Amino acid sequence: MEPADHDTPQDGATSSSSQRTTDEDSLLLIKAVEEGNVDRIQQLLDRGADVNVCEDIGGWTPLHNAVEHGRVDIVDLLLRHGADPHRRKKNGATPFIIAGLPGDVRLLQRFLSEGADVNECDNNGFTAFMEAAENGRVEALRFLFDKGANVNLRRETTEDKKRMKKGGATALMSAAEKGHTEALSVLLNDMGAEVDARDNMGRNALIRTLLKSDSKNVEEIIRLLLHHRADANARGEGGKTPLMAAVERKHKGLVEMLLSQEGINIDDRDNEGRTALRFAVELKEKEIVQLLCAKGASTTCGDLLGIARRNYDISIMAILRHYEANDQSVPPAGDWLPHSSRWGKALKSLHRVHRPMIGKLKIFLENEFKIASTSEGGIYLGFYDNREAAVKVFREDSTRARNEIACLQGYRGDSHFVTFYGRETNDTCLYVCMSLCEWTLEEFLGGHRVEPVEKGEDKFSRNVLLSVFEAVQRLHLQGFAHQDLQPSNILIDDKKAIRLADFDQSVRYMGDPRAVKKDLEALGRLVLYVVMKGGIPFETLVAQNNEKTAEMSPDEETKDLICCLFSPGENVMNCLKNLLGHPFFWSWENRYRALRDVGNESDIKTQRNESEILKRLNSRTPEPSRSFYQWTSKIDQNVMKHMNEKTTFSYENTVGDLLRFIRNMGEHITDNNSKKVKKRIGDPSCYFQETFPDLVIFVYKKLRDTKYRKHFPQTP
Structure with a gap:
């Protein structure tokens, strides 16, 4: 008989195949739980599927899924097979926290018996109690409250989110926003929930509900909150109050309800200086305008008549005039003066005219304010964040606009580029806002604004x-x-x-x-x-x-x-x-200095003709077309004579000797006995530039790739 161990490799392959089958079964287990197929779940568990397997994206386990679907029977089955009742998803949620969503008391009780903390929370600060409130699960709320749930617990979130003022909401806020009237009533009447608890942005349930909720029974929710003395002057996003939010909802009943509250500040302004009345005028809500005016709202909060006139709303204009609103449609120029001189007149006109703001931008697409035409929409004067601006108009989907913004954003603060202020979009248009300049180079040169040439x-x-x-x-x-x-x-x-x-x-x-x-x-x-x-x-x-x-x-x-x-x-x-x-x-002074410094090289001063520098400079006799051809004859002869008297040698008509001459003159021109020379030639930098206009470029080209370039001015 053959030894039995000859089948060992095949046994290993079978083991590997078995492992793959187990892994596949574990993933199939998640799907079976989602489908609620109890028989299939049992089959997979019996075959060895991992009861605590979790999917990659959110970290959901079969137990999490069973709880979310409210399947008590499947939860019991999974727990019997070793499912971890404390396992957290990637967002930190445990099965107990998720049990607050369906609100099945049996599930909540089961996990509490497995050691869950009634106030345990996920990474965003949600507890089972909060989940029950958000989903209107009243029976679960009562059960959890009896088990010690903290009704006023505020959501503790991550440090990064706290810095952005995220988090801090309570169960009461969730119930109110979602329109769960019964849950809200239970929280307020039976559990003592704080009606004016604030989130990390300082908002209470009243303002959060008015700004965010789309519930059909929002009026009933607001009445309940106000009945329990919620602060009717709380602030929300942009500094808006509940009254402003009610006007924006165009809900007269809510406006009336808020106006009936003791201490309501009817003339509060948001961060942009708008009042509830102004919102009503802008929205053309005649009945709300009448209601606010009758309750004593100030009619001096901006150009209300002007807004109504531009809306062609004669009835609102009549109401405002009845309550003595001032006509500010043509405001006085006041003391405002434009910064730009060229565009000053148009800017003053734009400053006075009323235009609806597009974000931070005020613009009027009329020829009076047009700077230039472009291939897509033109460039106009504007005010961006109260700064005079040039505004380039594009189609919202323009590739060219994306190019413009991509470049400009990279050079904010760079003095060689126009300054990018920002962009706004409105009605299929994209507005790219940048610093306002006076002229194009073409206009500047065409207008003879060029500064005079100084000494050539x-x-x-x-x-x-x-x-x-x-x-x-x-x-x-x-x-x-x-x-x-x-x-x-x-x-x-x-x-x-x-x-x-x-x-x-x-x-x-x-x-x-x-x-x-x-x-x-x-x-x-x-x-x-x-x-x-x-x-x-x-x-x-x-x-x-x-x-x-x-x-x-x-x-x-x-x-x-x-x-x-x-x-x-x-x-x-x-x-x-x-x-x-x-x-x-190079300035002419720097050109002169470079020639002097090159001429100060020892090989030039000692006329060492075999040196590298003189080989380059004196490689051949200069062509007659060169200004420095026969240079000794082109120097003022009195100057030449004076300089010859200071030497024991004679200057030759080479470039090297010309540089030596320039160096020597620079050394002696300030001497007392050289005053006549200086008077004769004037500024030496101008004299040599004008006498030998191609000398600098000649020396530069000969020496730019050598060690002698150290004598050239440094690159800016």
């Missing part, structure tokens, strides 16, 4: 383009490409600061350099446009090729900057970062 130095162009370059660079670092860089999308505020705007065509470039290259090409044309002070229309520059655009440059720095933008090489993403250190952005 174009500081305006340098400052404008430096701001634009920094803004676009930051945009690229955040993974966006602008895609619509043009003069009309570059704004200038009242302090003449440059602000990049209009991001509705922006895209995430996702590592593809083509979108960034498009921005760089547009910047190349913007450089020439700004340097030429708008003398060449931007559309003309866009229509011509890159080579022709670069050739139109008025100086070497501009030309080289444009060429670098048109041909950024492989390192596209760092192009703008590198170009922020380009000589175009």
Whole structure:
């Protein structure tokens, strides 16, 4: 006979198969309990299904499900097979707490006998007593109260939710909100529930019911709460009182009931300054308006007549006039003055006109207040949170609007971008609100507002383009490409600061350099446009090729900057970062300082022609087209003579010697015996820039990739 152990591997496989069967049966057990199939439950338990198995999402066990469905028989069966009566779901609810939902006293009694605490609660602070109240289970409420349930226990929730003022509600509040009149009556009359207990937001059952409940018997609930002296002046969301909430429900009976309460504050205002009467006027509730006015409501709480007039409600206007409401439809301008000078007149008009608020936004889509047209809806003046604003209007589902907001949100507080205030939606429109600027770059240049060039130095162009370059660079670092860089999308505020705007065509470039290259090409044309002070229309520059655009440059720095933008090489993403250190952005003083510092290199001072720096600078004789060709003949001869007298050598027509000359002049020009020289040439930074306008860019290109770039001004 063969040894019996040769079947061992097959026995292992059978064991594994048996385990899978048990796991499957455990999951089937949950389903069988949900279906209430007692025979199937028994069968699965007999086959070894895990009686305490729980599903993944909420952590429900078969026992939890049986309790929720009120199946006492299945609960008994599961407990006999070892179900844990204290097992908690993921939200912390035990079978005993869940038993409050169906309110079957037999279930509640069974779990108490298994050791449940009558006041045990889940993670949100719900007890079985609270669940019974929320579901109107009066018999369960009486049973639990007799067993020691705390009728005034407030829901203890998580610390995070407490910080948001969540939680704190009582069983009384739940019964009231759900419209369970009998349960509410039992809680108040038989159990001494506190009628004015407050949740963590300070709301009592009265205001919670009026603001939240959609129960048909809300009038009976409110009467019961008021009969037990609930505070009729409690506050809810937005500072609303029960009276305001009753008006909003358009329920005259509730309004009458509240007005009959002793100490009712009829003229209380919510957080936006509205009273119950104003709510009634806005809602065109004539009978409630009449009732409130007759009870002494103040008619000075805002422009009530103006609201009624705009609603074309003549009958309410008549009531208000009878009770001496003032007509404030054309308010005086008062002392309010606009911040913007360009848009001041229109802003004053908008400030005076009445418009319904859209969240924090006041806007009027009329041509008088229009700033510019767009492809989707236009840009209008507005007030956002009482600040003067430019408001871009989109369709609510606009992809461009999402692009705009995504970009703007990332640059709040960045001085190179328009400031994003916020957004509002109303009637299929999306309003993107941002800081108001005075001009576009196109308007500014067209209006001859450009500051004069100082001694030939174009500081305006340098400052404008430096701001634009920094803004676009930051945009690229955040993974966006602008895609619509043009003069009309570059704004200038009242302090003449440059602000990049209009991001509705922006895209995430996702590592593809083509979108960034498009921005760089547009910047190349913007450089020439700004340097030429708008003398060449931007559309003309866009229509011509890159080579022709670069050739139109008025100086070497501009030309080289444009060429670098048109041909950024492989390192596209760092192009703008590198170009922020380009000589175009150096002041003339910094250009002069850089030339002096390079000329102070020991290899230049000692004329060590085999050194790296002189090999680069003196690689060949400068072309005749260069301004520094035969440079010694272009220096003022009196100056040249003076400088030669201070040396034991003769200057040669090399770039290295020109830099040495500039360095030496800088060292001696403040000497007493050099006063005539200084008087003759004036400011040396201007003199050398004007005499040798292409020298700086030549030196920069020769040395920018070497250790000698340390002499160049630091990138901003």
